[in-house]
Amino acid sequence: MASNRATTASGNFVLTAETLNKALPKMHFTTQAVHADDFVSPHRAIAPAMHPAVNYRYARDPDELVEMENDDPNAPFDSHVYSRYTAPNSNRFEIVLKTLFHSDVVSYSSGLSAFHCMLVHLNPKRIFITEGYHGVHGVIDVVSRLSGVTKLTLDDIDQMGPGDMLHVETPLNPTGEARNLAYYKERARAVGAFLTVDSTFGPPPLQDPIELGADLVMHSGTKYIGGHSDMLCGIVVVHPDRVKEGWGEKLREDRLVLGSVMGSFEGWLGIRSLRTLHLRVTRQAQTTEALVSWLQKGVEDRNSIIGKVVSKVSHASLQKDALKEGWLQKQMPGGYGPVFSMWLRKPEHARRFASKLYVFQHAASLGGVESLVEWRAMSSKEEDPLVIRVSVGVEDLEDMKADFTQGFQALLDERS
Numbered sequence: 001m002a003s004n005r006a007t008t009a010s011g012n013f014v015l016t017a018e019t020l021n022k023a024l025p026k027m028h029f030t031t032q033a034v035h036a037d038d039f040v041s042p043h044r045a046i047a048p049a050m051h052p053a054v055n056y057r058y059a060r061d062p063d064e065l066v067e068m069e070n071d072d073p074n075a076p077f078d079s080h081v082y083s084r085y086t087a088p089n090s091n092r093f094e095i096v097l098k099t100l101f102h103s104d105v106v107s108y109s110s111g112l113s114a115f116h117c118m119l120v121h122l123n124p125k126r127i128f129i130t131e132g133y134h135g136v137h138g139v140i141d142v143v144s145r146l147s148g149v150t151k152l153t154l155d156d157i158d159q160m161g162p163g164d165m166l167h168v169e170t171p172l173n174p175t176g177e178a179r180n181l182a183y184y185k186e187r188a189r190a191v192g193a194f195l196t197v198d199s200t201f202g203p204p205p206l207q208d209p210i211e212l213g214a215d216l217v218m219h220s221g222t223k224y225i226g227g228h229s230d231m232l233c234g235i236v237v238v239h240p241d242r243v244k245e246g247w248g249e250k251l252r253e254d255r256l257v258l259g260s261v262m263g264s265f266e267g268w269l270g271i272r273s274l275r276t277l278h279l280r281v282t283r284q285a286q287t288t289e290a291l292v293s294w295l296q297k298g299v300e301d302r303n304s305i306i307g308k309v310v311s312k313v314s315h316a317s318l319q320k321d322a323l324k325e326g327w328l329q330k331q332m333p334g335g336y337g338p339v340f341s342m343w344l345r346k347p348e349h350a351r352r353f354a355s356k357l358y359v360f361q362h363a364a365s366l367g368g369v370e371s372l373v374e375w376r377a378m379s380s381k382e383e384d385p386l387v388i389r390v391s392v393g394v395e396d397l398e399d400m401k402a403d404f405t406q407g408f409q410a411l412l413d414e415r416s
């Protein structure tokens with residue numbers, strides 16, 4: 001067995017990625033999420049260490065001094081120079097991500113810094129985008145002051161040409177409805193434009209925009225990748241063909257000078273989070289589909305408690321045309337996403353609903369293990385005052401239904 005293993009300079013046996021891949025070449029997502037980084041640390045601790053260090057001692061041997069290299073013979077896979085470049089926790093986090101996404105993944109300090117670096121990298125003259133997270137539009141406004149990039153909508157893509165950036169968020173915030181990525185890829189490919197996807201609401205194992213041909217895919221890792229409402233993070237996944245063209249390296253070079261690197265504590269939390277990504281997201285998506293279907297049935301019965309308060313529900317699982325055409329099931333084989341919206345009948349009900357709930361908490365972000373609702377008017381004056389966005393956590397479905405039912409009843413009781 002020893003021949004399968006590498007040794008450190010001090011003669012210790014160490015596990016390598018190659019050894020692991022050779023022994024178990026067909027490891028599944030859930031196993032990879034727990035073991036993809038086993039080879040990184042020379043320490044015997046089962047859980048990763050937390051390394052806050054910014055700075056790393058150079059070799060003592062003057063013959064080993066090489067610019068921007070600092071190979072530690074006792075930590076062959078965990079050698080660093082300065083943490084704006086690489087650091088143990090974020091590096092280990094990226095190693096797990098690369099295995100799970102089957103391509104190069106660059107981590108960032110937030111979802112918006114990931115989008116910023118994508119935009120800087122492509123440096124388009126025009127970006128085609130409709131709706132989506134408002135902060136992304138804020139980044140475009142800032143960059144447009146420097147580069148003059150202009151913004152057009154997805155309805156304008158007939159005008160798209162070489163080097164333009166087509167940016168599609170799917171599923172979309174706050175409706176949870178999906179967009180047809182195969183269609184947008186075809187349109188971008190036909191004219192030599194770049195397709196970038198914000199897949200925050202469709203994390204693995206729900207959808208894989210890289211497989212559908214996206215050049216770059218970003219996630220606000222703050223949401224499902226982190227999953228516990230305790231870390232800010234962004235990631236960019238690079239299409240394997242673009243990795244060959246050096247895009248991953250270029251993104252890292254830009255990140256080094258722009259300084260939008262993720263913190264070490266977030267890297268450590270991120271590794272903890274990835275271990276359960278598949279379990280959390282699969283359960284959240286399944287619970288969402290059941291909850292949405294229950295609500296939809298209630299909406300269709302005007303005399304039910306739900307029907308008296310809610311007029312409409314939106315979610316990918318209710319996109320009848322897309323399901324009939326078949327692209328939706330194909331593009332989201334793992335489930336339709338843990339976010340949806342509902343329209344209440346009265347604005348005062350929409351404003352007061354969150355204060356009636358116990359399982360669901362009222363907050364701006366989403367994607368954690370805790371179920372959340374947001375009266376969308378809290379995020380922007382332009383939002384429809386009837387809309388409640390729901391982010392489904394990992395609690396029991398029956399408790400969620402019970403919470404909504406007593407919440408709707410409490411609103412109806414307020415009248416008397």
Ligand SMILES: Cc1ncc(COP(=O)(O)O)c(C=O)c1O
Binds near residue numbers: 112219223365
């Ligand atoms: C779809 C989407 N993209 C990007 C972002 C920005 O991510 P972050 O808050 O991590 O910067 C968010 C945040 O809510 C989001 O919902």
